[in-house]
Amino acid sequence: MRSVAMRLGGLAMAAGLLCAAPALALDGLVEKKVFEMPSYTTTGGGTIKNVRIGWESYGKLNDAKDNAILVTHFFSGSSHAAGKYKAEDTATGYWDSIIGPGKPLDTDKYFIISSDTLVNLSPKDPTVVTTGPASINPDTGKPYGMSFPVVTIRDFVNVQKALLDSLGIKSLQAVMGGSMGSLQAFEWGASYPEMVRRVIAAIGGAEADPFLIGWLNLWAAPIKVDPNWQNGDYYGKEEPKAGLTEALKLVTLHARHWKWADATFGRKWAEEGKDPRLSMNNQYAIEAWLDKAAAARASVSDANHFLYLVKANQTFVTGNGGTVEEGLAKIKAPVLLIPSADDMVFPPDGNMRPLKERLEKQGLKVEYTDAITSTLGHLDGVVNIGKAGDTIAQFLTK
């Protein structure tokens, strides 16, 4: 196993650096690096050769290597949790509001590390490095497609563990993630209880409840209906872009809320003079926006990766195999739960609220705040995480 540093500014790569510690502070630019494993065996018994995942970090790993916080990403996210890769980047990483010098995840104090998961949604994004159905199977020289092994959240965690091992990190101040990232945080807490000192889970839950399993099925559906999907065998041919775009529209809307739609669009038409009541082709503004936003996402995403992510989320139960009670019983760390009250993907009354009681019953210290709730529903957990900043900062000192 080795780490590969890749400067994304110029896309230059310097290979072969063992256990490379980050050279740049967050006030500088963030460097994307690549971690490689010659082979990984999934929890389901499948083999993936030449695993490559991207990672980045903010702050400095101390000599004792005990100041690390692992940040795990959401469904459509990547390792890019904070900072910028290039000075001219218009956007920062998704949780930049809480990661940086003097911020709750204080880079003057902590070494924050985050990696792209296996089957990351966006293999065509030049800032993402992942291994999945779109990757070349070294045995055939062709993309895996649907022959790629099924992977679980535990597989994401295991590859992250190998990355941390390669850096000599043996304990984590916290694992923190939102949405699918929270599933990884719980799985970390259950898989490596001696290593994880705190679990911070935002807008998520300890398992995929059956309603979410159904929703995820529906997220995936437009891809499978698209004639270009061809059971996943579309590489080098016309890709199922229409289906992928509709799938991404579903994710986009499901992760939001009517308050956002009211405030952002109202019943405005997409085009002046084109009354939606007069033609089946005339749209409302929110429809045109969804089309455009999802098409942009689709251009860097892969349809099969989407399906594998759906599967990984559907199959998630903390502990990966038994009941959720058995999985949670393995967690030793205090847990901070950060739901959005209006979350439609992980509604707190079905997820984090009962989870709080369950974890307390097993004797864990649990904190709960829905201070992030604004008008965005699920997405509050990304955009408004800063509203839980004080709670997070305090939780990290306890």
Next chain:
Amino acid sequence: MRSVAMRLGGLAMAAGLLCAAPALALDGLVEKKVFEMPSYTTTGGGTIKNVRIGWESYGKLNDAKDNAILVTHFFSGSSHAAGKYKAEDTATGYWDSIIGPGKPLDTDKYFIISSDTLVNLSPKDPTVVTTGPASINPDTGKPYGMSFPVVTIRDFVNVQKALLDSLGIKSLQAVMGGSMGSLQAFEWGASYPEMVRRVIAAIGGAEADPFLIGWLNLWAAPIKVDPNWQNGDYYGKEEPKAGLTEALKLVTLHARHWKWADATFGRKWAEEGKDPRLSMNNQYAIEAWLDKAAAARASVSDANHFLYLVKANQTFVTGNGGTVEEGLAKIKAPVLLIPSADDMVFPPDGNMRPLKERLEKQGLKVEYTDAITSTLGHLDGVVNIGKAGDTIAQFLTK
């Protein structure tokens, strides 16, 4: 305009009966009849020739013809609100719990009438009679497809008005509907304020809010991705069944709730021995159920009708043209609002709760009950309407 009685038991038709009053009480069998208009001009200026819609009634129209209640149906519903067409029918109409002798919509007292809307979802259902894209355009001898004019909720109301005119009904004790039926109830109240004595609206709202507009776009999406859709020109060819099925899965799940999913399926696998973690093809029970339930619905549904219904719902604002305030200002009748607290399609905090205040401000008597809330979300408005039975019965006496 004329009414045509059609006995669905033997599918025999007796044509030409003018203003036929129903002969059967609800303790007998329900008869489906057909109302025809030689031509109808839509609010958008389109012309539909040979309009045919099905209707049925329960109870007896009195001599003064002033004891009628109009029941308007939901997106995937039909005129079949109560009773059975044939003794061997396993299911009754959807609101049978509140329609019948001694029930809140008391057939010993009221004449309850309900009709299939234009572009009803299920033209292949032998108990449904509707006119829409799947109907033959008399000018071409071929199905309209996407050349069918855009229709609005107001068009549904106008055709119902013509049906009531044909029966000599000049006032309504109430118009009552759930979901899309509630949109029609509000539109009736605004369009014919002198005729409508009460508006009873369940699980709905006075307009399609932008979030719902977005959701409806997504409901429709799988149909448009299906290569068999062919821009609506699929009649006599292979139909877009896969897309329609996925669309109906979305409707089905969106209209339900995680409490229902938890109680009904849990995380059960679809097939014993087929662990969803081991194959991309292995499913959870809720996925297999959604597939099956939606496929059954798809077999009697039409994809273009689905798209036209989506459009009719998206474009809905009470009053059909101005602002919702202008539309609501036309309503003179007392209003009973019956939301489900867990409704994800018409969330009450964004719809019926603010609507209550708005209607009260304009001086209307408004009642509000979410007594129907159980575990089904939106669907509580169909399945559990009986829980609001007393409130409905009392409202009808005021």
